[in-house]
Amino acid sequence: MEKRAHFSGWTLPLLLILPQMAITVIFFYLPASQAIWQSFLREDAFGLASEFVGLENYAALFEQPEYYRAMITTVIFSTLVAFFSLAVALLLATQADKNIRGGHAFKTLLIWPYAVAPAIAGVLWMFMFHPTLGTLGRPLNVMGFNWNPMLDGTDAMILLVLSATWKHVSYNFLFFLAGLQAIPKSVIEAGAIDGAGPVRRFWTIVFPLLSPTTFFLLVVTIVYVFFETFGIIDAVTGGGPAGQTTTLVYKVYADGRSGGDLGLSAAQSVILMVIVIALTAIQFRYVERKVQY
Amino acid sequence: MVENRPFAQFMAYLTLAIGVVVVAFPVYLAIMASTFDTATIINGNMPLTPGNQAAENYTRALFYGGKLAREPVSMMMVNSMIMALGIAFGKILISIISAYAVVYFKFPFRKTAFWVIFITLMLPVEVRIYPTYKIVADLGLLDTYTGLIMPLIASATGTLLFRQFFMTVPDELLEASKIDGAGAFRFFKDTLLPLSMTTIAALFVIQFIYGWNQYLWPLLITTKSSMQTIVIGIKKMITTTDALTEWQIAMTTAVLAMVPPVLVVIFMQRLFVKGLVETEK
Amino acid sequence: MAGVTLDTVRKIYAGNVEAVKGVSLAIDDGSFCVLVGPSGCGKSTLLRMIAGLETISDGSVKIGDRVVNQIEPADRDIAMVFQNYALYPHMTVYDNMAYGLRNRGTPKDEIEKRVKEAARILAIEPFLARKPRQLSGGQRQRVAMGRAIVRKPQVFLFDEPLSNLDAKLRVQMRVEIKRLQKALGVTSIYVTHDQVEAMTLSDKLVVMSGGQIEQVGSPAEVYRRPETRFVATFIGSPPMNILPGTVEGPGRVSVGGQSIAVTDIREGLTPGTAVEVGLRPEDVQAGAAGASSLAMDVDFVEELGATQLFHGKVAGADFVVQASTGQIAADIRKLTLSVDPANVHLFDPQTTKRLGRV
Structure with missing residues (x-):
């Protein structure tokens, strides 16, 4: 798209764009390119000299069992959060889309968790499911479930999934609701005249028409689980117990903090970048196809 | 339609009500916990009705802090506020002028400039965290507000949002302004800026929440406790050795940390939804 | 000013x-x-x-x-x-x-x-x-x-x-x-x-x-x-009818074998030259067959209130006549049109320019 009318001259526009360019280059391109460059280097033990080692850092990374474990953890975590947050959000959105009184109030009451910081969401759920003092966690143990997210990896993962889903449902709900409201009523009425009942109408008409939204939310949710849930993980489990809830992003952070190999850490960052770029590219391609349709 | 029968209505209400309860319950517990003393919470039988320690807890948290994070929470809130406002205003400022340049001027490398900015849309700060940390450290910006704010402004969302809005402004408006004798500055000030107010407000809401809720970045670059934000502060109040955790103070702080962004969402809901939907287009 | x-x-x-x-x-x-x-x-x-x-x-x-x-x-x-x-x-x-x-x-x-x-x-x-x-x-x-x-x-x-x-x-x-x-x-x-x-x-x-x-x-x-066929059909509503024709001699053209007189015609056009004949719907009247008339087959009538539009064919080409309501019987199938020589426009089929007096 282009504007028909413009102003002439180019010192002014260059001045206007300068601040953004400067910040982008200093805090984005510089660090990103350094990460890429560093991922090909190895520092000696004293950090005094470094040599170019090609893809060795990547090779070394894929020899670490912990890296695979982080990958698997990430996949499990994202799959669960994506599934639950999308399913719950869709259920709530279809109900809120019905012509009921007070629909707007329900919307307000459902969307505010978006404003809660991930770390805080984690703290709230940890408190609620604390094995000895939590309002819900303690009864679990009393009933003999042996619930302890601090010691048991599965329990820890469950708690993370719950808090991450809780925080993200509001976002998906909002977009699903907007998507539902954008479906012309006449299409659904035509379905009703064609003899489809409410359930059938949902799965054969509404859900397919909603698929662009669903796909978009799927990608956004995965990106959310990859990056934004860092706060939840750090607040709730700190990647533990015994590294069982360490995701790829958390591993970058933890390795860096423990002063590990810079090259390895950089290689991890680069892999993450590639994943996000791939996700975004898929999304753009999909959106484009949708537009052409 | 015909199926809008009472039963369907009832199911809708029931589902939504359950949803609201699940959404609200953890927060409700936190609010309750902020009204009791440590002992009541630690013994595991915290009542679900408010206790009588609220005034005590909030005063202590706000003005004295806890045993583990000794900074008063009011200080942390000031830091969070500065960071959130800095990010929101900083981003609005740099992105509205860069979008203005990209949309309303033709200059060499305009397309390149646009793409340079556009690419940043894809990469959140988390993936380039250590190199960014190093640059901020080299610039001597650790433990400064500038260091907290600047790297988080470096993204394309704002520019794209404004560009998108500017594209919907009819060309004739610029042409009419030209005939009315307005130059680039006047057109921006008299016409484009007033028309952009809703977009600015929507972006502000989104960026304020984004800034207030930042975690990893402030965690890395603030070392002094006087620079701590409230979200980081809470995390420091909770330790794995349960005996040391003052849950009532931690929960009081959590409630305080949620108040500003949640209020923004509730009272600026229309702008919030607009901002959210349009930054993702 | x-x-x-x-x-x-x-x-x-x-x-x-x-x-x-x-x-x-x-x-x-x-x-x-x-x-x-x-x-x-x-x-x-x-x-x-x-x-x-x-x-x-x-x-x-x-x-x-x-x-x-x-x-x-x-x-x-x-x-x-x-x-x-x-x-x-x-x-x-x-x-x-x-x-x-x-x-x-x-x-x-x-x-x-x-x-x-x-x-x-x-x-x-x-x-x-x-x-x-x-x-x-x-x-x-x-x-x-x-x-x-x-x-x-x-x-x-x-x-x-x-x-x-x-x-x-x-x-x-x-x-x-x-x-x-x-x-x-x-x-x-x-x-x-x-x-x-x-x-x-x-x-x-x-x-x-x-x-x-x-x-x-x-x-x-x-x-x-x-001055051109484009202007002729663009200005005026309903647009001017255009019929294929040939030059018969000075001041006369033939449309599908029917001869009509033309006032504004380029001098020196050789007989047999192909031309396009333009007639405005409001410029032709129902009348008797004569020295300058055309036969029209009417297909249907559009009512506009004050006027009526008769749609049909003249010499195989689409043709529209506009007449005050009541002037022509609405159920008519065959119509004879009398053409005023001053209202006939000629155009060159190649250049689309007017073939009028220079």
Whole structure:
């Protein structure tokens, strides 16, 4: 798209764009390119000299069992959060889309968790499911479930999934609701005249028409689980117990903090970048196809 | 339609009500916990009705802090506020002028400039965290507000949002302004800026929440406790050795940390939804 | 005030697309000139070049005695009314009209005087404090006019200003624009694709097609003596019928074996030369077979109230006749048309130019 009318001259526009360019280059391109460059280097033990080692850092990374474990953890975590947050959000959105009184109030009451910081969401759920003092966690143990997210990896993962889903449902709900409201009523009425009942109408008409939204939310949710849930993980489990809830992003952070190999850490960052770029590219391609349709 | 029968209505209400309860319950517990003393919470039988320690807890948290994070929470809130406002205003400022340049001027490398900015849309700060940390450290910006704010402004969302809005402004408006004798500055000030107010407000809401809720970045670059934000502060109040955790103070702080962004969402809901939907287009 | 002179004005867009192909035109001071043509004919581009919103690739535009090619729109002493009005949505009606004057540093009381006067002329005084979105389409249109009037420019430019209004309002505003222009006496250039608007408003009618001027003249001239087949079919509603024919001899052509007389025919055309014969639906009458008549098969009739349109075929080609209601029986199937030789237009099938007397 282009504007028909413009102003002439180019010192002014260059001045206007300068601040953004400067910040982008200093805090984005510089660090990103350094990460890429560093991922090909190895520092000696004293950090005094470094040599170019090609893809060795990547090779070394894929020899670490912990890296695979982080990958698997990430996949499990994202799959669960994506599934639950999308399913719950869709259920709530279809109900809120019905012509009921007070629909707007329900919307307000459902969307505010978006404003809660991930770390805080984690703290709230940890408190609620604390094995000895939590309002819900303690009864679990009393009933003999042996619930302890601090010691048991599965329990820890469950708690993370719950808090991450809780925080993200509001976002998906909002977009699903907007998507539902954008479906012309006449299409659904035509379905009703064609003899489809409410359930059938949902799965054969509404859900397919909603698929662009669903796909978009799927990608956004995965990106959310990859990056934004860092706060939840750090607040709730700190990647533990015994590294069982360490995701790829958390591993970058933890390795860096423990002063590990810079090259390895950089290689991890680069892999993450590639994943996000791939996700975004898929999304753009999909959106484009949708537009052409 | 015909199926809008009472039963369907009832199911809708029931589902939504359950949803609201699940959404609200953890927060409700936190609010309750902020009204009791440590002992009541630690013994595991915290009542679900408010206790009588609220005034005590909030005063202590706000003005004295806890045993583990000794900074008063009011200080942390000031830091969070500065960071959130800095990010929101900083981003609005740099992105509205860069979008203005990209949309309303033709200059060499305009397309390149646009793409340079556009690419940043894809990469959140988390993936380039250590190199960014190093640059901020080299610039001597650790433990400064500038260091907290600047790297988080470096993204394309704002520019794209404004560009998108500017594209919907009819060309004739610029042409009419030209005939009315307005130059680039006047057109921006008299016409484009007033028309952009809703977009600015929507972006502000989104960026304020984004800034207030930042975690990893402030965690890395603030070392002094006087620079701590409230979200980081809470995390420091909770330790794995349960005996040391003052849950009532931690929960009081959590409630305080949620108040500003949640209020923004509730009272600026229309702008919030607009901002959210349009930054993702 | 001033006239406008265009001298071989061209507009060439990137990719060598020539939107305006060397247009020359002189518009007299105080006259109302309408540029009409189908969309994409270059009329809007031409207007926007006069306004200074598009650069001029070649040739020159003069307002009065001043060449304005390199002059900013604001300094050309023109005012423009846009199709979508382009009112500033966030400003009141008053501010919309005052904005251009303020930017020029006009004294406050002078601005107020001029805005009030324009508002009085246009009957929008009650709305001065409102925002454009609180106005109806017709009221917005008036504000856009007001914005142009307060400037007291040398030239008014109108870019399809009525096309966003409903049919009834359009007719009403058309009359008002004409009245206003006559009262103010400001040179006006008006772009439209609507030939009725063009006919009714203009002192000088310019028909354009494909980036070029097809014909310039008074509305009556253009209607009575179209210079090209394009003009013939574009001006007039329903459009002129075009039939294939051949020259029989001096002053006579044959259409499908039926001979008719023609007054305006190029001298020296050899018999047998193919021509296109143009007849306006309103220019043929039902009559008896005679020295200059055509037989028509009628298919159906459209009722327009005061008139009726008879659709059918003459010599195998589609043909429409317009007649006052009741003049011809509505259930007629065969019609004999008498043709006035003065109303027959001939065109060259190759060049599409008029084959009239030189």
